Amino acid sequence: MTAPAAPGPVGGAATGSIYDLGYRGYDGPRSGRHVVVRALLRQSLQEAYGIGRGGRAKVAPFLLLIFNAVPAMLAVGISAFLNQAGGSEVLEQGIPIRHDTYWSLTSTFVMLFCAAQAPELFGRDQRYGVLPLYFSRVLTRVDYALARVGGLFIAIFIVALLPHLILTIGAVLGAPDPVAGLQDELPEIPSYLAMTLIGSAVFAGVSSVVASYTPRRAYAVAGIIALFIVPPIVIGIIAALSVPDIAKVLLLASPSDVVDGVNGAIYGPLRIGNETFQIATLPGWVYVVTALAYVAGSLAIVLRRYLTVTV
Amino acid sequence: MPLIATKSLTKRYPGGVTALDDLSVELEPGIIGLVGANGAGKSTFIRILLGLLEPTSGTASVLGYDVRTQGSALRRYVGYMPESDCLPPDTTATDFVGQMARWSGLPRAAARERAAEVLRHVGLYEERYRPMGAYSTGMKQRVKLAQALVHDPRLLLLDEPTNGLDPAGRDEMLALVKRTGTEFGIAVVVASHLLGEIERVCDHLVAVDAGRLIRSAPLTSFTERTGTLAVDVEEGADKLVAALTAAGIEAVADGRTVLIHLEDERPYDLVRDTVADLGLPLVRIEQRRRGLEELFQ
Numbered sequence: 310m311t312a313p314a315a316p317g318p319v320g321g322a323a324t325g326s327i328y329d330l331g332y333r334g335y336d337g338p339r340s341g342r343h344v345v346v347r348a349l350l351r352q353s354l355q356e357a358y359g360i361g362r363g364g365r366a367k368v369a370p371f372l373l374l375i376f377n378a379v380p381a382m383l384a385v386g387i388s389a390f391l392n393q394a395g396g397s398e399v400l401e402q403g404i405p406i407r408h409d410t411y412w413s414l415t416s417t418f419v420m421l422f423c424a425a426q427a428p429e430l431f432g433r434d435q436r437y438g439v440l441p442l443y444f445s446r447v448l449t450r451v452d453y454a455l456a457r458v459g460g461l462f463i464a465i466f467i468v469a470l471l472p473h474l475i476l477t478i479g480a481v482l483g484a485p486d487p488v489a490g491l492q493d494e495l496p497e498i499p500s501y502l503a504m505t506l507i508g509s510a511v512f513a514g515v516s517s518v519v520a521s522y523t524p525r526r527a528y529a530v531a532g533i534i535a536l537f538i539v540p541p542i543v544i545g546i547i548a549a550l551s552v553p554d555i556a557k558v559l560l561l562a563s564p565s566d567v568v569d570g571v572n573g574a575i576y577g578p579l580r581i582g583n584e585t586f587q588i589a590t591l592p593g594w595v596y597v598v599t600a601l602a603y604v605a606g607s608l609a610i611v612l613r614r615y616l617t618v619t620v
Numbered sequence: 621m622p623l624i625a626t627k628s629l630t631k632r633y634p635g636g637v638t639a640l641d642d643l644s645v646e647l648e649p650g651i652i653g654l655v656g657a658n659g660a661g662k663s664t665f666i667r668i669l670l671g672l673l674e675p676t677s678g679t680a681s682v683l684g685y686d687v688r689t690q691g692s693a694l695r696r697y698v699g700y701m702p703e704s705d706c707l708p709p710d711t712t713a714t715d716f717v718g719q720m721a722r723w724s725g726l727p728r729a730a731a732r733e734r735a736a737e738v739l740r741h742v743g744l745y746e747e748r749y750r751p752m753g754a755y756s757t758g759m760k761q762r763v764k765l766a767q768a769l770v771h772d773p774r775l776l777l778l779d780e781p782t783n784g785l786d787p788a789g790r791d792e793m794l795a796l797v798k799r800t801g802t803e804f805g806i807a808v809v810v811a812s813h814l815l816g817e818i819e820r821v822c823d824h825l826v827a828v829d830a831g832r833l834i835r836s837a838p839l840t841s842f843t844e845r846t847g848t849l850a851v852d853v854e855e856g857a858d859k860l861v862a863a864l865t866a867a868g869i870e871a872v873a874d875g876r877t878v879l880i881h882l883e884d885e886r887p888y889d890l891v892r893d894t895v896a897d898l899g900l901p902l903v904r905i906e907q908r909r910r911g912l913e914e915l916f917q
Contacts, residue, residue, distance in 0.1 A: 332741060332804045335734055335772035339696055339725040348722050362710060438706040442767060445670045445700040446723040447692055620672055 346452045353460020357426045369425045374468050377418035380406045381472035385479030392483055408501045409576035411472055412508055413569055419508070420537045420565065422468050423461075423516035428529035430457050431520035441620040454521075454615040458608065462513035469505040473497075504575050507600050508568045514607025515564045521614045537565045557590045561599050570596030621684050622646040623775065623807050624669065629678035631664050631831075639664040640675070641831040647809075651801035653822035653839070654811040661831040662811040663703060666777045669809075670700055683774055696725055699768030699806075703779040706764065709753025713739055713763045716752065717770050724771035731770075738766045742796060758789040765796065769806075776800060778810040782817060794821050849880040851891055852903035863894045882907075 352361075358374075359366030384406035406414065434440050443453050477494050484490025516533045523529040540563035548556030560566040573579065574593025579586040624647040631640040639661045654662050667673040669682050671691030680687045685694035707716065714735055721731035739748045742762040747755065752763060761781060768776055781797060782790040798821040801808040812818045818825070825842055827834040835842070853860060857873040864871040867890055870881040880887050895902050 332800075333737065334804070335726070335730070337730050338727060339771070340727065341725065342692055345723055345725055348728075352719065352722075361715065366710075433708055437708040438702070438704050439708060441667075441672060441700070441702045441704070442706050442720060443723055444672055445698070446695055446720070447725050448723060449692055 340447075342447055342449070342452060345447045346456050349448065349453065349456035350459050350463075353430050353457050354463050356429055357461055357464030359429075366429075370422065370464075373418050373422040373425065374471065377415050377422070377468050378472045378475055380415060381411070381475040381479075385475060385483065388479060389483045392485070405581040406476075408473055408476060408497050409572070410579060410581060411476075411501075412469070412504060412572050413579055415472070416508070416565065416568065419465060419469055419512055420534070422465060423512050423537075424530045424533040426464060427461055427513075427516035427520035427533060428523070428526045430461050431517060432524050432526050432529055435521075435524035435618075436526070440618065444620055450615045451612055454611050457521075458513060458517045458611055461517060462509055465513050466505060466509040469509050470501075473501040473505065500575050504572055507571050507597070510604045511564055511568050511600050511607075514604045514611075518607050518610045518614075521611050540564070541566055561591075561595070564603060567596055567599050567603065571600050623649045624652075624680070624682050624809070626680040627678055629665075629668065629680055630676050631661075631668060631673065632676045639831050640668070642678070643828070643831065643833050644678075645826060645833055645836050647824065647826070647836070649807040650824050651798065651808045651810065651822045653818035653825045654809055654828065655815055655818050655825060656813065656828040656834075658813050660813075660828045662813075662828060663779055664831075665828070666700070666779055666809065666811060669777060670698060671695065696771070697774040699771065699773035699776045701764045701768040701776070701778045701781055703783060703811075705760070707752045707755075707760055710751050712750060713744055713748040713752055713755075713766070717763065717767050720767040721770040726771055734770050734772070735766075738770045739763070741769070742766045743792070757784045758786075758792070761785060761789070761793060762796075765793070769800065773806060776806055776808045778808065780812055781810060782812065782814070790817065797821050847882040848908040849882050849887060849891070850904075850906045850908050851878045851880065851895070852876055852906075853878065853895070854901040854903060856898060856900045859898055860894060860900060863898060864890070867894070876903075879908075 355361050358370045359368070384404055387404060434443065440453075444450060448456075477497065480494045481487050481490045484493070515536055519532040519536060520529045523532055541560075544556055544559045544563060544566075547559060560570070570591065570593075574596050624645070626646075627644050629640050629643040630638070632638050641661075643661075643665070654665065656662050664673065668675050668680055669687060671687045671694065674688070682694055683697055685691075687694065714732075717739055718731045718735035721734050722728065726734060736748075739762075742765050744759060744762055744766070747759060752760065755763070761784070765778070765781065768778070778797065782793050785793055794817060797808060797810055800806050801821070810818065810821065819839060819842075822839055824837070825839050826836045851860065853876060855876070857876050857878050860878050861871045861873045864878070864880065864887075869887055869890065872879050880891065891905065
């Protein structure tokens with residue numbers, strides 16, 4: 310760059326130097342905290358899907374979004390085919406892909422989504438030292454943390470909810486009588502909304518905790534995966550060695566098992582083919598309360614992180 | 621209302637390090653140099669003014685806002701350029717500065733427009749559409765300045781803006797700082813450990829050492845004249861000293877320079893006459909100014 314020319318008057322003769330344009334102030338509106346928090350929430354949701362970043366950033370989130378929905382698409386396709394073939398009543402019982410089984414069948418994809426994308430929302434700003442720039446602006450530290458957690462939660466909720474919407478639409482459109490199909494499907498909606506809301510909130514909460522304390526991406530990814538798959542293994546070993554009753558309670562220390570328990574509390578025992586699996590061995594409300602405690606506890610830990618981190 | 625007012629500002633870090641010690645200062649708008657050695661408390665001072673850091677005791681207000689209780693409102697009108705790296709390498713300067721404008725409360729369209737304008741202003745053209753990971757240090761420092769300016773603040777807080785720049789880059793950055801302060805009517809606080817740099821752009825100087833205020837005064841009063849007259853001669857410095865001493869004036873030779881203690885006007889004529897009488901090749905006669913460096917000796 311060449312040395313700046315002597316600045317001319319605003320709008321002065323064009324000499325080819327940008328400095329002649331002069332500096333203009335900004336007299337437009339300046340929003341307060343609430344508007345900025347909403348903007349950061351939306352930005353976080355976009356970042357969770359790699360939107361606004363290069364193409365490679367979009368691969369993992371969208372693949373996982375699609376993978377998680379593939380079973381629902383297959384189920385809808387098979388049902389439609391069977392309906393046409395006239396064998397729906399018999400064979401529909403054989404398709405284990407239903408609202409009540411969906412979370413247990415595919416939550417691995419939701420977990421992988423958390424592991425891949427939570428570090429994007431929480432790690433980058435810490436890794437690259439951007440936090441001081443956020444905290445020296447309108448947002449408070451609490452605002453920032455809530456917007457990040459909220460963005461991740463909505464992103465996960467979309468992943469978890471999409472297959473249920475596909476199942477519902479498929480059931481309505483595929484039914485011989487769409488109105489009757491809708492009537493059959495309506496009672497399902499509050500159940501799967503509740504299930505996916507709670508599941509997404511727990512998954513968002515615990516992955517936010519790991520990611521906010523672990524600026525290094527690789528460690529955060531490994532940490533989140535470990536948090537979901539190690540506790541069930543450890544508890545399984547403990548159960549094998551000692552009293553199974555203790556293991557039932559210990560399972561509450563495993564976030565993924567707690568969410569499966571919530572699924573059981575909402576839908577009852579898991580039914581696949583002719584077999585049923587009793588996942589919820591404690592009263593259903595215990596899992597729901599524990600899940601909510603996970604959410605509240607995670608939020609508290611994440612807020613603590615951002616209130617105390619030195620920038 | 622002063623731009624910045626602090627009263628007995630103290631910051632002790634856990635572990636017993638006192639970064640700021642009972643610092644009271646009142647500053648009026650202008651370009652204010654905050655000068656001190658590394659670790660003197662400059663960054664701590666700036667971060668307290670932004671509300672990034674809680675003071676242990678004492679009070680501080682910026683633009684009339686209390687930094688403890690009105691931080692969010694205050695920060696809408698303050699721009700901050702940190703000393704450390706703060707640019708994500710996989711984001712373009714346009715996107716990054718635009719986002720920062722939004723977090724300062726600008727609507728989306730205005731944020732984009734201001735980002736483009738302010739990046740051009742700091743001298744970033746086509747490069748601004750490339751990811752910042754490939755930028756030189758000079759370009760990164762420009763983006764850091766741009767994000768601090770993008771919301772048109774009333775006050776800019778710059779922490780070591782010339783860090784890591786080569787001499788040409790330093791000149792350009794300092795020129796930008798000076799222009800920001802003089803033409804745009806934005807008050808600037810610029811922290812640096814390099815006195816030579818800071819005295820080129822500032823009109824007011826705050827000197828800190830070990831967390832304590834040494835002096836806060838207009839730049840001119842830092843460099844006021846001292847009671848020393850320097851006479852450069854090409855040869856015969858010792859003869860001049862002998863003649864002056866004989867006339868009852870305190871003088872010492874320092875190489876080819878003779879330093880004369882000035883108590884009144886008398887030495888001026890005497891030096892002229894003595895040099896003429898001795899026929900010495902005179903280079904210059906100059907009244908010495910106090911150097912900024914003396915502050916810290």
